[in-house]
Amino acid sequence: MRLSITGRSMLIYGFVWLMIISLTFVFSYWGTVGRLDRQLKETNMALLKQIDQKIEMAFQQTEKDLLQLTNELEFVYFMNNSYKDDAQRYANFYALNAKLTKFMNKNLQFSSIFVYSDITGDILTEKTFMKKDMSENQWLTGYLNMPNYFQWLTTHRIWDGEAHGDVITLVRSYPALSAPGYRTGLLAVNMKEEVLYQMIQGIYAEGVQGQTFILDEKGEVVTHDDKSKLYSNMKALPFVQRILSGKDGGAFGTELDGVKQTVFYKPSGYTGWTIVSVVPESQVYKPLTVMRNLLIAFALGMFVLACAVLFYVNRWAFKPVDRLISKLSGAYKPVQSGLTALAAAKQAPRGVSYLENVFDQMFLDREQLEKQVRDAKPMLKWRTVMDMLVGYRSEYTMVKHHLEFIGVRLYPERFVVGTAEIGKEGGIDPKDETLYSYALCNVAEEMINMEHAGVGIDLGGGRAVILFSFAEGDEEQNHLRAAELMEHVLAVMHKQIGLTVTAGIGRCYHDMKDIPLSYDESQQALRYKMVSGHHAVISIEDVQVASHQHYYRLSQMMDRIQEALKQAEGGRMQELVNEAFHLAVRDNLSPDLIRQFAFELVMRSVQTVESIGVQTEEALSGMGNVHERIQQCENWRDAHRLVLSVLEGFAGSIEQRRRLRGKNDTIEKVLVYIQTHYRDSSLSLDRLAGEFGLSPPYISKLFKEYTEGNFIDYLIEIRLQAAQELLRDKQIKVGDISDAVGYANSRSFLRAFKKYTGLTPTEFRERMVHEEKSEQAT
Secondary structure, eight states: OOOOHHHHHHHHHHHHHHHHHHHHHHHHHHHHHHHHHHHHHHHHHHHHHHHHHHHHHHHHHHHHHHHHHHTSHHHHHHHHTOOSSHHHHHHHHHHHHHHHHHHHHHOTTOOEEEEEETTTOOEEESSOEEOTTTOSOGGGGGGTTOSSSEEEEEEEEEEOSSOEEEEEEEEEEESTTOOTTSOOEEEEEEEEHHHHHHHHHTTSOTTOOSEEEEEOTTSBEEEOSSGGGTTOBOTTSHHHHHHHHOSSOEEEEEEETTEEEEEEEEEOTTTOOEEEEEEEHHHHTHHHHHHHHHHHHHHHHHHHHHHHHHHHHIIIIIHHHHHHHHHHHHHOOOOOTTSOHHHHHHHSOOTHHHHHHHHHHHHHHHHHHHHHHHHHTHHHHHHHHHHHHHTSOOOHHHHHHHHHHHTOOOOSSOEEEEEEEEOOTTOOOHHHHHHHHHHHHHHHHHHHTTTSEEEEEEEETTEEEEEEEOSSOOHHHHHHHHHHHHHHHHHHIIIIIOOOEEEEEOOOBSSGGGHHHHHHHHHHHHTTHHHHOSSOEEEGGGOOOOOHHHHHHHHHHHHHHHHHHHTTOHHHHHHHHHHHHHHHHHTTOOHHHHHHHHHHHHHHHHHHHHHTTOOOHHHHTTTOOHHHHHHTOSSHHHHHHHHHHHHHHHHHHHHHHHHHHOOOHHHHHHHHHHHHHTTOTTOOHHHHHHHHTOOHHHHHHHHHHHHSSOHHHHHHHHHHHHHHHHHTSTTSOHHHHHHHTTOSOHHHHHHHHHHHHSSOHHHHHHHHHHHHHHHHHO
16 A cells, blocks of 8 residues: 555654654663662762761771770879888779769760779779779680781670670770780770660661661671660671671672571771661662652653644644645656657656655755865865964965865965863863864964964864064064964953963064974973963973973982981971972972982882881872872972872871881980980981980881981081071081081081082082072062
8 A cells, every 4th residue: 555645754753753662662761760779879879988988987986985094194003003001002093983983974975984903903994993802804814816906896795894784895904005815905995785785776767677786707797776686696696697798898689587688787987896787678668669650651651642643743744744745746847868758757757756856956966065165275274274383385486275275364475373271170061172272272373363364274283383484574574573473362261251261472584494303392391281281372482491400409308308307307398398399499390300200209109118127019009100199280280289298198197107106205205305416426326325325226116116316417407407497697607517517527517518408518508698688589
C-alpha cells in the first residue's frame, strides 16, 4: 500500500519521537538511579567516617591530657613511692586526687580514672584509694608489659570503688615512652559503654532502622544496640569474617535472619576497631524505589503525549506540505535527453522524492557557499600571517597581493611582533578562549591602524600574535611605539571585557625576512611573566640573561636555609627563603632557573629532615607531585609560597619531635655556656666535658639528639651571627671582629663567613649600607 507524505511523515515522526522518549527514560533511569545508589552508599560510609573521627578526636584529646597529667610532680611521687614521711604521702594523695578530679571534670565523657603504682601495688582514683590487698582491679597488672605505650580495651566490667559498671578503658604506661620491663606503673581512664554508644547514636537521625555496633580486631563486641551481645565474640558469623578481613572499609549485601541487609563497615586507624552499620535493603533503597516509580510514570505520560501530538501535527502541519509538493510535482516536469516526453514524465520524481532533490541541492549549495566564504579570507589571513612569522614568506612584493585580498594593510618595512596571552585565573572556558582571542585581535587591529599598520591572529590556547608595521622611525623608537600601543590594548581589554592579558614584545627589524626573529623574542619575553607578573607588557629589552654567578649565590644560601630548618627556627628560615626568592627576581633569573632552584631547595630540605630521623611522607602527603606543582606555578610568588609551605611543614615535624622528646637540663646549661663563652677561641668539646663532668663523646651525643646538629656547626652559627651584628658598625675592622667572635685565625673566619652568608664580610657590610640607604630614601 502506497502511503501519502502525511502517512510517511507520521510514521517516521512517531517512531523517532517514541525512540527519543524510550532512550531518555533508559538513560535517565540509569543515570539518576545509579547516581542515587552511589550517593546513598557514600552517605552511609560518610556517617561511619564521621563516627570514627568523632571517637578518634575524643580519644586523642584524652591521651594528650593523660600525657600532661604524667608530668605533674605529685604523679611522679605516687608512682615511685618517694615520700619522706606519712604527712608528705597524704598531702601528695590529696593534691593528686584534686588533679584527677580536675581531669575528670574536663573530660565528662569518662566515668573514672585509675592511677596504678607497680612499686606499691596501690591504686588511686578520683573517688577513692585502694590498697593492693583490697583492690578488685588487679587486672591492670596484666597490661604492665603490653607491647605498645597505650591500648584501648573493649567493654569489660570493673569496680571503681563505689559500684560496678561496663566500661571501655584506655591504658597508658608510665613512664610515657617506657618499654616493657622498665615501667613503674599504669594509668587507666574508663568510659561507660553507654556513653560510647550515645556518641554513635548522636550521628544518626531518629527513626533510622538497622543496627550499629563496634568490633575489635578479634571480633569482640565493644558496643552494640543489643546489650545482650556485650562480652560476646561475633567472629564466627560469615559477614563478620568478611568485615574483619577488609582493610579499607566498604559495603556489601548479605542475608540475616531471612532479611536482605546491606552491611557498611569502616576500620579505625587509631583504635584498630571496626565500626559496623547493618541496614535493611528496604531502608537503604527506599529513595530509589520512589525515584523509579516517578520515572516510569513520567515515561508513560510522555508516550500518551506523543500519540496525541502525532495526530495534531498531522492535521496542522503535514496536510499543507502534502498539497505544496503536489503542486510542485505538477509544475516541474523535466525532459531528459534520449527519452520521450512520456518516458521522462514517468521517470520524473514525484511527491517526497522531488522535495528531497530540491532540499539536497539547497543544502549542497549552502555548504559550498559557506566553504568558499570561510576559506576565502579568514583562513587565508591566518595562513599568510603565520607564513610571515615562521619565515616562509620573507619578501614584501610576494605577499603584497595576498594582503590586499584579505584586507590587511602593512608597510614594506619596520616590523615588530608581540605575543599576547589571556590570563586563565578566572577559569575561562576553553570554548570562550577563541572568542576572547578574536576580540583581542580586533581591538589591537583597530587601535594600531589608526596611525600605523598591523594585523592580529589567534594562535589557539588563549594566545594571539600582533604584527606591527611602521612607516617611519628608527628601530628603538618603533619598539617603544609597539610597547605603548600594546599597553593601550591591554587596558581596553581589561576595562571593557574584564580580561587579564600579558604580552611580550620583540625587537623592531627593518626587513620582513627578520619577522621570525622578532616573533621568537616576543615569546621569550612572554615567558618572563612568572617574574614580571600578569597583565603587563614585557619587552625583550627588559629581559637580561642572568649569569651562573647569580645562581651560585642562590645555591650558597641553601646551606643557611638548611641550618635554620634543622634548628626548627621558623622565623629565620622564612627570612632566608624570602631573601633567596627576592634575590632571584632582582638578579632577573629566568623562570626555568627559579623553578629549578625551588625544586632543589625542597629536595635538599627532604634530605636534611630525613638525615635527623624525621619522616617526610606525612608533610608531603597532601602536596601531590611537588615537581609538577612547581612547574605549574604561573609566577615566582606561587613557587615561593609552595616552597615555604613545604619547609614550614618540615620545621613543624622537627619541632613536634622535639616536644615529644622533652627537654634536657644538661643541654640547656651547655647552650647557655656556649652563648656566654663563644668569644673564647679555646672553646671546645673537651672544655665543655670538663666543665660539666661528662665525657666528650657523651656530650656530643646529647648535643646531636637535642639540637639536631653538632657542636661545631652550632658554635660557628653563634659566632657568625654575632659577627653580622658587629659588621653593622663601620668603625670596627674585619680583623678585630674575627678576634671578637672567637676566631684566632682570620682566614678561618673569612672562609666560614663566606660559606655561611655567600658573601665576604666586606661585601656583607657594603650590602647592609646599601639597604640602609634604600630604606632611608624610601
